[in-house]
Amino acid sequence: MKFLSSLMVAITAVAGAMAQDTNATAFANGLLSALRANNLTALADAVGNNSEALLPALLTPGNKTVLAPSNAALQALGEVPTDALIATITYHVLNSTVDVAQINSGAKVIAASLLSNESYVDLGTGRSQVLVFSKFSGNNTAYVQQAGRNVSFALAANGPNYESIRVQPIENVLSIPGNTSTVAGQLGASQLATLLQNAQLVSALDSSTVTVFAPTNQAIAAVSSTIGAASAQDQTNVLLNHVVNGTTVYSTQLAGDNAVKSATSASGNELTFTANSTGAYVTSGSVTARIIQSDYAASNGVIHVIDAVLLNTTSNPQAAGSAYSSAASAAASPTGSTVPGVSGGTGGSTGSGSGSGGENGGMALKAGGATAVLSLLASAFWLIA
Numbered sequence: 187m188k189f190l191s192s193l194m195v196a197i198t199a200v201a202g203a204m205a206q207d208t209n210a211t212a213f214a215n216g217l218l219s220a221l222r223a224n225n226l227t228a229l230a231d232a233v234g235n236n237s238e239a240l241l242p243a244l245l246t247p248g249n250k251t252v253l254a255p256s257n258a259a260l261q262a263l264g265e266v267p268t269d270a271l272i273a274t275i276t277y278h279v280l281n282s283t284v285d286v287a288q289i290n291s292g293a294k295v296i297a298a299s300l301l302s303n304e305s306y307v308d309l310g311t312g313r314s315q316v317l318v319f320s321k322f323s324g325n326n327t328a329y330v331q332q333a334g335r336n337v338s339f340a341l342a343a344n345g346p347n348y349e350s351i352r353v354q355p356i357e358n359v360l361s362i363p364g365n366t367s368t369v370a371g372q373l374g375a376s377q378l379a380t381l382l383q384n385a386q387l388v389s390a391l392d393s394s395t396v397t398v399f400a401p402t403n404q405a406i407a408a409v410s411s412t413i414g415a416a417s418a419q420d421q422t423n424v425l426l427n428h429v430v431n432g433t434t435v436y437s438t439q440l441a442g443d444n445a446v447k448s449a450t451s452a453s454g455n456e457l458t459f460t461a462n463s464t465g466a467y468v469t470s471g472s473v474t475a476r477i478i479q480s481d482y483a484a485s486n487g488v489i490h491v492i493d494a495v496l497l498n499t500t501s502n503p504q505a506a507g508s509a510y511s512s513a514a515s516a517a518a519s520p521t522g523s524t525v526p527g528v529s530g531g532t533g534g535s536t537g538s539g540s541g542s543g544g545e546n547g548g549m550a551l552k553a554g555g556a557t558a559v560l561s562l563l564a565s566a567f568w569l570i571a
């Protein structure tokens with residue numbers, strides 16, 4: 187234990203930016219005990235056995251929430267490669283406290299996770315994937331919205347706190363969102379998928395950071411003869427009119443005093459946003475569509491389902507290009523600017539402290555320092571494992 191204490195002194199000295207006076211070993215032991223005391227033993231084992239990768243992120247400044255799957259849910263996952271398990275658990279950690287009382291039916295709460303690994307997330311430099319919360323109106327149960335399923339909170343009240351960490355039990359293991367074409371498929375947007383494939387836009391969409399307004403199959407069927415008669419170029423323009431390139435616009439940005447009023451589509455037309463008591467709407471020229479399902483996270487953006495096709499064949503590549511450039515430069519803004527509509531997220535990383543277990547620029551360690559802390563943490567957690 188003498189050896190451990192001196193390690194801790196060293197860690198504290200190197201990691202000035204770590205949570206206030208945190209004794210990392212005590213913290214890790216305490217967190218694992220708290221999980222076990224709440225019968226979240228499978229999660230405690232998974233965290234304990236991967237503490238080297240997971241603890242540094244949990245120790246970054248600011249409150250965290252761990253969405254904790256039940257033992258049964260984690261065991262049902264079976265054997266998962268270590269890399270994927272670490273990424274999955276990192277996606278279960280929010281960089282903020284989410285109170286059950288803040289989550290309401292008919293609205294979404296969007297919160298940043300700690301998962302920013304580029305193998306899973308392409309939302310702009312250093313930006314981490316988000317989780318989307320809402321509440322069932324019938325039984326007042328909060329849930330995490332995922333494409334194709336909702337994962338309920340296991341408790342109606344806030345879960346227990348350990349230090350700066352809220353532990354909130356959930357009934358299933360969350361999936362890390364796939365790319366836009368995967369999520370569109372999970373949402374059943376098969377008509378849109380077909381049109382995108384025919385226009386050879388799938389790869390461009392999946393490899394850009396985008397907000398997609400996805401018309402339902404019914405909406406596309408309603409204009410199928412018009413679309414069928416359009417030239418290939420016009421079809422492409424119509425499809426790109428449903429995409430905002432280079433940025434994410436979540437529903438939480440579309441209402442309230444600072445609401446986003448408009449954006450430029452990837453075909454270069456203006457999309458305007460409005461909201462009233464019946465919902466949020468997107469307008470392009472003469473068509474107004476209602477957002478009927480909002481905020482499906484994708485690895486490279488977000489998808490909203492709308493009830494009409496934004497049928498506009500006009501193309502303005504110059505406007506599209508300059509909208510993309512300003513979105514890209516906003517995304518590269520200095521660390522500390524918050525992601526609009528998202529709690530607990532930052533605007534981007536300056537690159538320091540990267541390469542460490544899923545957290546991003548928020549760690550605020552100098553390059554080199556991060557590596558030193560990690561190797562110290564690795565030794566420390568090896569000792570308690």
Ligand SMILES: *[C@@H]1O[C@H](CO)[C@@H](O)[C@H](O)[C@H]1NC(C)=O
Binds near residue numbers: 194
């Ligand atoms: C850190 O916590 C461990 C375990 O509780 C304890 O043995 C050690 O003395 C503490 N170290 C410091 C520097 O406070």
Ligand SMILES: *[C@@H]1O[C@H](CO)[C@@H](O)[C@H](O)[C@H]1NC(C)=O
Binds near residue numbers: 231
């Ligand atoms: C690692 O996992 C095993 C079960 O697979 C468990 O017995 C052990 O306690 C875990 N280690 C830690 C440090 O949690």
Ligand SMILES: *[C@@H]1O[C@H](CO)[C@@H](O)[C@H](O)[C@H]1NC(C)=O
Binds near residue numbers: 350
């Ligand atoms: C952090 O958590 C503490 C304890 O739960 C709470 O009092 C405080 O308001 C939280 N801070 C933020 C910014 O959420």
Ligand SMILES: *[C@@H]1O[C@H](CO)[C@@H](O)[C@H](O)[C@H]1NC(C)=O
Binds near residue numbers: 225257258
């Ligand atoms: C704890 O989890 C186990 C499954 O691993 C379950 O059988 C048991 O009923 C749970 N205990 C409590 C008190 O919830």
Ligand SMILES: *[C@@H]1O[C@H](CO)[C@@H](O)[C@H](O)[C@H]1NC(C)=O
Binds near residue numbers: 322324325338
């Ligand atoms: C609450 O309602 C939702 C949707 O109707 C259902 O899926 C969920 O299981 C219910 N949860 C509880 C705790 O009753």
Ligand SMILES: *[C@@H]1O[C@H](CO)[C@@H](O)[C@H](O)[C@H]1NC(C)=O
Binds near residue numbers: 336
């Ligand atoms: C998730 O819950 C919402 C609200 O009750 C519901 O509209 C939606 O259909 C549910 N999604 C799935 C896949 O069950």
Ligand SMILES: *[C@@H]1O[C@H](CO)[C@@H](O)[C@H](O)[C@H]1NC(C)=O
Binds near residue numbers: 364367368388393
């Ligand atoms: C999108 O995800 C699917 C399924 O994982 C994958 O096959 C496809 O290659 C991805 N697209 C791109 C451009 O990475």
Ligand SMILES: *[C@@H]1O[C@H](CO)[C@@H](O)[C@H](O)[C@H]1NC(C)=O
Binds near residue numbers: 396429432507510
């Ligand atoms: C977004 O803009 C970039 C840069 O102009 C371009 O390479 C990419 O294909 C565009 N993506 C979409 C979906 O339009």
Ligand SMILES: *[C@@H]1O[C@H](CO)[C@@H](O)[C@H](O)[C@H]1NC(C)=O
Binds near residue numbers: 460462464467
């Ligand atoms: C809300 O806005 C939509 C789209 O502009 C409009 O069709 C609808 O009538 C409005 N509803 C109310 C209650 O104002």
Ligand SMILES: *[C@@H]1O[C@H](CO)[C@@H](O)[C@H](O)[C@H]1NC(C)=O
Binds near residue numbers: 454456470497498499
């Ligand atoms: C298409 O968008 C342009 C704005 O870029 C607008 O002037 C025009 O009216 C729209 N056309 C239709 C049919 O909505």
Ligand SMILES: *[C@@H]1O[C@H](CO)[C@@H](O)[C@H](O)[C@H]1NC(C)=O
Binds near residue numbers: 269305306541542
């Ligand atoms: C990112 O994820 C990949 C694939 O799971 C993994 O190999 C890599 O080590 C991760 N990177 C970091 C910095 O955790």
Ligand SMILES: *[C@@H]1O[C@H](CO)[C@@H](O)[C@H](O)[C@H]1NC(C)=O
Binds near residue numbers: 532
């Ligand atoms: C977490 O939030 C804090 C503010 O509470 C911020 O300083 C930090 O950069 C964020 N970390 C991540 C990983 O987004």
